[in-house]
Amino acid sequence: MTVTDKKKSLSLPPGNNGLPFIGELLELIKDPYFAQKRHEKYGAIFRTKLLDQNVIYLRGTEANNFLFSNEKEYFETQLFKTTEALLGKSSISVQTGPIHQSRRKILYQAFQPRLLSNNINEIENIARRYFENWKNIKILTWYPELKKFTFDVACKFLIGLEKASDTQLGDWYEAWEPGLFSFNTLPLPWTNFSRAMRSRKKLLNEIEKIILDRQKQNDFNSDALGILLNAQDENGNKLNLEEIKNQIIALLFAGHTTLTSALSSLCLLLAQHEHVLTRLRTEQEKFPRDEPLTLEMLKKMNYLEQVLQEVLRLIPPVAAGFRKIIKTCEFNNYQLPEGWMIFYSIASTHQDLRVYFEPGRFDPERFSPKRNESKNKPYSYIPFGAGMRECLGKELARLEMKIFAALLVREYEWKLIPSQNLNLNFVPVPRPIDGLKVYFNQRL
Numbered sequence: 001m002t003v004t005d006k007k008k009s010l011s012l013p014p015g016n017n018g019l020p021f022i023g024e025l026l027e028l029i030k031d032p033y034f035a036q037k038r039h040e041k042y043g044a045i046f047r048t049k050l051l052d053q054n055v056i057y058l059r060g061t062e063a064n065n066f067l068f069s070n071e072k073e074y075f076e077t078q079l080f081k082t083t084e085a086l087l088g089k090s091s092i093s094v095q096t097g098p099i100h101q102s103r104r105k106i107l108y109q110a111f112q113p114r115l116l117s118n119n120i121n122e123i124e125n126i127a128r129r130y131f132e133n134w135k136n137i138k139i140l141t142w143y144p145e146l147k148k149f150t151f152d153v154a155c156k157f158l159i160g161l162e163k164a165s166d167t168q169l170g171d172w173y174e175a176w177e178p179g180l181f182s183f184n185t186l187p188l189p190w191t192n193f194s195r196a197m198r199s200r201k202k203l204l205n206e207i208e209k210i211i212l213d214r215q216k217q218n219d220f221n222s223d224a225l226g227i228l229l230n231a232q233d234e235n236g237n238k239l240n241l242e243e244i245k246n247q248i249i250a251l252l253f254a255g256h257t258t259l260t261s262a263l264s265s266l267c268l269l270l271a272q273h274e275h276v277l278t279r280l281r282t283e284q285e286k287f288p289r290d291e292p293l294t295l296e297m298l299k300k301m302n303y304l305e306q307v308l309q310e311v312l313r314l315i316p317p318v319a320a321g322f323r324k325i326i327k328t329c330e331f332n333n334y335q336l337p338e339g340w341m342i343f344y345s346i347a348s349t350h351q352d353l354r355v356y357f358e359p360g361r362f363d364p365e366r367f368s369p370k371r372n373e374s375k376n377k378p379y380s381y382i383p384f385g386a387g388m389r390e391c392l393g394k395e396l397a398r399l400e401m402k403i404f405a406a407l408l409v410r411e412y413e414w415k416l417i418p419s420q421n422l423n424l425n426f427v428p429v430p431r432p433i434d435g436l437k438v439y440f441n442q443r444l
Contacts, residue, residue: 010335013056015047023049032426035059035320035345045332054340058331059348061355064379066331067323067344068387077389078324078341082182082193086200087253088246092392100388102233107247107392109231110158110224116399117295119157123403124293126152131412134440139417141435142267147260153400154255158248159210160223169206175199177257181428204245211244224251255393258317261429262401264436265315266308269362270409271416271438276364277409280304284410298402304409306364308401312383314362315430319347321385346382355380414438 015038018024028034028050035057038046044060058067067075076096079087087093092103130149134140148165151173155164164170179196188194214225225248232238239247270277283303323342330336351359355377356366366373374381384391391397416422417437424430 010330010333012337013045013047013334014042017049021051023051023053025050029427032424035343036348036351039345039348045334054337055343056325056336056340057343057345059345060352061349061377061380063331064344064349064382064386067342068379070329071323071388074325074327074329074336075323075342076326078322080181082196083180086176086180086193086196087250088200090243091246091250093250093254102235102237103239103243103247104392105233106231106237106239107228107251110227111392111396113395115224115227116396119396120295120298120399120403121292122156123153123400124407126156127404127407131407135412135442138441139437139439141437142414142440143260143264143431143435146263146267147256149404150256150259150263150400151252154252154259156223157396158224158251158255159207160214160225161210169203172199172202172206173252173256176203177253180253200249203249207245207248208241211241251393254391255396258429259397259400261315261317261431262312262397263404264431265317266311266401266405267408267414267438268416268422268432268436269311269314270307271414273362276307276362280307280405280409284406287406287410289410293403293406298399298406301402301406303364304402304405306367308398308405309367309381310362310364313350313356313366313381314360315424316346316350316383317429318383318385319426319430320345321389346385349380349382352380411443412440413443414440 016024018027024034028048031037038048038057039059044063045056045058047054047056049055058064077094077100079094084094089095092100092107095103126149130145134145148170151165151170152163155161155169161167161169176196176199179191179193179199182191182193182196211225211229214229225244228239228244228247230238270280280303283301286300287297321344323344325336325338325340325342328336328338336342350356353359356373357363365371379386384394384397415438417439420432420434420437422432422434422436425433
């Protein structure tokens with residue numbers, strides 16, 4: 001018996017296929033704790049069926065280690081058909097194999113530390129503009145406002161566009177995003193997917209105009225786009241026009257939607273844990289309020305760093321990721337058949353009792369130098385994914401969160417409006433069901 005035959009003779013993971021044609025899709029949609037309940041029943045691995053796709057769920061550090069250590073041999077990225085269509089085949093999120101590795105090296109040039117540090121003042125200025133506006137509004141639903149903020153920062157960083165949320169680009173993006181996780185791919189004009197495809201065309205046309213104008217101006221240094229227009233890999237390959245357009249759309253999504261979720265979780269958790277907020281404000285008293293933020297200042301905000309790490313652990317903006325099995329393999333003495341999908345759980349990994357003490361509790365001290373619970377436990381903390389496809393813009397996201405949080409806690413205060421639903425809707429990213437309604441004021 002060959003090694004492959006032995007793997008194929010192993011049992012499938014425990015679980016069931018659900019109903020004919022739809023599998024357990026309805027249970028997944030209705031129950032935000034779908035995976036957690038089955039992991040409690042079956043352990044680190046179980047199987048299910050979603051429509052016509054067989055799926056294996058994995059969680060935990062051992063499962064993550066197996067997955068991320070074998071990406072080339074056994075696994076490749078897998079997205080929903082709607083997501084692939086709306087991001088584009090030439091976007092970094094969809095590309096696989098050598099072409100993905102090549103393009104990743106090119107795109108990374110736009111996220112180097114020097115470029116990120118050059119954007120600190122830009123991010124601070126945008127944040128201050130929004131804070132001033134929220135102070136004047138006083139009572140607001142915060143989540144949609146945070147979406148505008150992160151969209152403005154992403155567009156300024158990527159394509160140099162000011163106040164993008166107030167332009168048609170912002171309107172088109174708002175119509176495009178809901179189609180990304182739609183299950184309906186029928187070309188009917190009233191569906192989210194069809195509306196999103198129409199908006200995608202408008203987005204690409206507008207981004208193309210920006211690119212062509214930039215090339216005419218011969219401006220290649222002011223933002224990520226300028227760098228990408230000149231960037232090349234070790235073989236001298238550059239991105240063509242169509243690729244740049246698709247990469248910009250993918251990076252907009254990666255640097256906007258998930259970050260909005262993270263910031264709303266930060267604001268919610270701080271409002272609910274006053275002792276953490278008080279300690280953050282004490283730390284901020286060490287820094288001059290009448291001077292612009294600098295990279296050196298941000299690096300010294302140690303407790304703020306712990307808080308941000310804990311926010312991303314407790315409510316990760318991306319709860320899970322997908323891979324396609326390209327070669328039959330085994331894990332925990334179960335068969336993982338070729339052609340099936342792997343669904344690896346970030347949220348469940350972050351709730352592992354073997355790693356985290358009282359994992360359901362918001363406790364920034366777990367990331368203090370003294371405790372550092374995830375240290376020496378590979379892949380136990382993966383808010384940005386891991387392995388070959390770890391989020392390219394994670395350092396930009398961390399920088400933006402830190403600037404936003406530092407200015408917010410030192411200069412402003414907010415209170416949750418009573419009688420709102422603070423439970424989270426988890427699709428496509430975690431966000432409060434009622435949008436996080438608050439009273440917002442400047443601190444005296």
